Structure formats: structure tokens, C-alpha cells
Amino acid sequence: MKPAALEYLACPDCGGDLELAVTVAEDAEVITGSLACPPCARQWPIHGGVPRFAGDIAGIEARTASAFGYEWTRYDELAARYRQQFLDWIRPLQPADFAGRVVLEGGCGKGRHTALVAEYGARAVLAIDLSDAVDAAFANTRAFGTVHVIQADLTRPPVKPLADLAFSIGVLHHLPEPQTGFVALLSRVRPAGRIAIWVYGREGNGWIVHVVTPIREHLTSRLPHRVLDWLAGALTLPLFAATRLLYAPTRGHRVAGLLPYAPYLSYIADFPFREQRSIVFDHLVAPVAHYLPRTEVAAWFERAGLADVTVAPHNANSWRACGRVPERANA
Ligand SMILES: [Zn+2]
Incomplete structure (x- = not known):
């Protein structure tokens, strides 16, 4: 964790500033230490270079985190083909939309998209994941001074509402309540900021829903x-x-x-x-995978009062959606 992350991190309970205590530092990274919120009398450890807000999780969330933690530490490499895949998932956003922005990523896995967003020139990338995949993400993005990998539940993001752009690729449909994750990410986006997601579609996946699920x-x-x-x-x-x-x-x-x-x-x-x-x-x-109809994805954006909304099919089996927070919506 870079000390610069303190500008963006917040107590997940009260939203207040956190205090950093450093035990071991390497170059610009705090490898071991802790973060604390004195008013809440809460403390969270930093180890392996990553602040750990996940705490003790149980039930379906724990099974999901275990599943994807295994996947992304087993298949931990970054490949050149991820470049085009990311652009296909994130459309209509373009690399220029990330330049100079504070970006919140909900569910970073091994950091395959985190690294690209850093390359595009984001001012800061706050990459959240609940699973041990954060260890792969930290290793894959350590060279970027702007990336902050955080182990946390994306439905309670321990960050301030300073994001110019939040995105989540292939993650929300694995939450017990996908819309809760969407709303939580959106709550950290500033007025006039944007949110972009990619989720499994119900349309085009009948065979998967009836046979594979x-x-x-x-x-x-x-x-x-x-x-x-x-x-x-x-x-x-x-x-x-x-x-x-x-x-x-x-x-x-x-x-x-x-x-x-x-x-x-x-x-x-x-x-x-x-x-x-x-x-x-x-x-x-995955213990949980929701296959979402277009109407449901569109309804999330509508209920949130977002503007400039696009909901478009990708590969005839999924939805990529994007919208903008109105000015002063959070004021
Ligand atoms: Zn607090």
C-alpha cells in the first residue's frame, strides 16, 4: 500500500479518515502495518502490501471469495489479448476516459484491468477485491505508482466518494444481490462521474441457465x-x-x-x-451467478437517476452498460 492511498481510503463504518501505522516498508510500499479509525475503535491489518478490510467473511461470500481467489492466483498471468477484451467490455468508454481520473474498480481479480487503466494514465486506481486474488493483483500492478489494491467487500467500499469513474467487469453477477453492489460502487462516484459495468445476460444463455447452472x-x-x-x-x-x-x-x-x-x-x-x-x-x-435480463440492468441505471445511459449486448450473451451521475446528485 502506498501512503498516497490515504487520500482516498475511508473507514467502511463511518466514512472518516484512516490513520496509518507502518511496520515494514519497501521502496514506496507499506508491506506490513495497520490502518485505524480511532472514533470507531476499529483497526485493519496491512500485509503483503495490501490493506485488508475483508475481516471474517462466511457463507456464500466466503465460498465465492475462495473460488475466485483460487482462480486468479492459479491463472495469475497478464496477457496481451486482455487489452482488446477490456475495450470490448468497457465500451463506450475509451482509454482517454481514464486519463487523469480517479478510478474505482469493483472486483479487480488478478489486476488484469487495473494495469490497463493505470497505463491509460489514471490519476489513481482503487482496485477492490474480496478474495486472495488481491495478492496476484498487487504483484501484477506494483510497478504502477498510481494503483492501490485493497482487499474489501465491494458492497461496503472503504473509499471516499471521490471517484470520477467506477467500473466492474464480470463481478456483480456473482454477488448474492447484484444491484446492491452496483449501488455501493455508485455511492463512491462524484457528481458528473460515470459508472460502467459488464454482466452476464439472461438473453442468449438459456442453455447455461437450464443445464449448467x-x-x-x-x-x-x-x-x-x-x-x-x-x-x-x-x-x-x-x-x-x-x-x-x-x-x-x-x-x-x-x-x-x-x-x-x-x-x-x-x-x-x-x-x-x-x-x-x-x-x-x-x-x-462460482457458488452464485445471476444471468440478468436487459430490463433489469437498465432498471438499475434508471432507479439511480443516471444520465447518458447505454445498455448494449456483447457477444449476444452479456450486457455492457454505462451511465453518468447527474451534476450535484450527491450534493
Ligand atoms: Zn470509523
């Missing part, structure tokens, strides 16, 4: 992660063969329309085996 909920999300990882490897063999032999060669041709899930599977057809395996693992590991 029961298997995931009752079986695969309950398997030991190492066993599921092996299973994901086995299931990826036919997927990898199909994407390479059917979806990649037919991309852009009319015949592709005859193949199931063509927009999505064509999109990932060039991904290496290891990446496809991590995607299969990802789809089978």
Missing part, C-alpha cells in the same frame, strides 16, 4: 478447487478442438450462424488452451 450450484462449485481445475482441463479438450477446428475457420462466414454460441465461441477461438481452461473453470466454480 444446476450442475454448477449442486456439484461443481462444491468440488475441491484442484479437482474442479482438473475437470475443467478435461472439458476444455473438446471445447478447444471445436473452437480451433470449427469456430475459428468459419468466423465471418454465413455457416457460422449454424453453430451454437457462435458470437462468443468465435470470440474466444484464438485463445490458448490455458485461457480457455480458466474460462471453463470460471463458469463452473
